Amino acid sequence: MVAQTLPVSGQSAGMAVSFRFLLSLYGIVPICLIALGLDSWLFDHALRDALPSSPSHFLLFQVLFGTPHIVASNLLLVSHADYLKTFQRKLLGMSAFIVLFFGVGSLFIPYRVLYLISACWTVYHVLKQQHGIAKAVCRLPVWAFYLQLWLSVTAGIFTYIGIFMKNSLAPEQAALILQIATALTAALLAATWICQRHVASRLGWYFLWANTLLVVASWFVYCQQYYFLAILMPRLVHDITAYSFYATHDVNRHAGHPQNALFRLTEACRLPAVAVLPLLSFALTYWLQVHGDAAVNLILQTLFSTQVYKAATLGIVGYLALMHYYTEAFIWSAGSPLRRYIRFGRAS
Known part of the structure; x- marks a missing residue:
């Protein structure tokens, strides 16, 4: 989810996204540093x-x-007919772009170029979400917000490249990537020190530094070659933050009055609305990772006498990821039908 500037609401009806809960997720950072x-x-x-x-x-x-x-x-998105109707042109357009650029284009564009594009988009998506949410409580001037965002993203991109492309980089290339990541991380620390004077609330100050330290800690554990921890920290913060929005939406729209077939079925099974998407998404992910390639290739072999390498784990999951990066940029923005079901706790 890429959050826009989020208005803070004092509404008590329904479920609300808690800024303090979102801030608590950054606790993974000191835990990982202590473990290291x-x-x-x-x-x-x-x-x-x-x-x-x-x-x-x-x-x-x-x-x-x-x-x-x-x-x-x-x-x-796909389980709600009204959302599909609202965004159908954007969804069809982006689907066509992904097929042409990343599918057909892969025949002509070097894999490393496609990988770098995906890596940059991934890092931007993850950090834009966290900075977008923090913007609601930090209330930074526009220039300060974008300074923080782009220093975080660029530092994160070079850290990401250093981790995931380490085996394909020459020693001098790996050293250069590390030097650039280090310089950008230092610049981010300096910028945060300057920008903190523009944050009015204590909670906003915590969010400002939490986002900075998330990037700094990822860089540090990358330098120490704890690559797993370097990816774990932003992934956990980002993913649970996203689920908090999905769960809030589902409870406020469907709890007690399910409005589509999926939630009518799960209510009949006595599954609370808050647990539907998490449980279903984890189950589908497990199936895709373990059985997806074999199932897709069985269908392809039966119908077309052909097979595709990692058809599910790379093809389907890759498509869903790119669609996610694209749609999350607008489905939670002001005026979106999904925003009617999102409330926020007080930021004080």
Whole structure:
């Protein structure tokens, strides 16, 4: 979810998104830093050696982080006919673009170029969400908001590249990536020190520094080669934040009066509205990761006598991720039908 500037509401009816709860998610940062310190000082890096070199190599990570909230976001749209009707032109247009650029285009565009585009979009999406939410309580001037955002995003991009492309980079390239990430992270710290004077509330000050320290901590653990932890921290903060919006929407729209077939079915099964998207998205993610490729290729082999490499885990999940990055930029903005079901707790 990429949040726009969010109005703070004092409404008590229904479920509300709590800014203090969202801030508490950043607690993963000191936990990971403490784990790194203990592992380095007491256990001779046993934890680092036991973790996979890349989070994408760890099935449990794939099932728990990243993909589930992407699946949930897409389910939220396609399970509501009124949302599909409202956004159908945008959805069809973006679907065509993804097929042409990332599908057909992959025949001509180098894989590394496509990967870098996806990586930049991923980092921008994750950090834009966190800064967009913080903007509601930080109330930074426009120039300060975008300074913080773009320094965070650029520092995050180089950290991300350093982690996920480390095996394909020459030593001098890896060193250059690290140097750039370090310089941008230092610039972000300096900018935050300058911008904090424009934050009026204590909660806003906490959010400002929480977003900065999220990037700084990811850079630091990347430098220490704890690649799993470097990705875990922003992923956990981002994903749970997104689910808090999805759950709030579902409770306020469907609890006690389900308005589509999915929630009528789950209510009949006595499943509370708040749990529908999380449980369904985790189940679908597990199926896609474990059985998706085989199932899709069975269909392709039966109908067309052909198979596609990672048809589900790369093709379908990749499509859903790109659609998620695109749609979350506008479905929660002012005037969107989804925003009618979102309320916010007080920011004081």
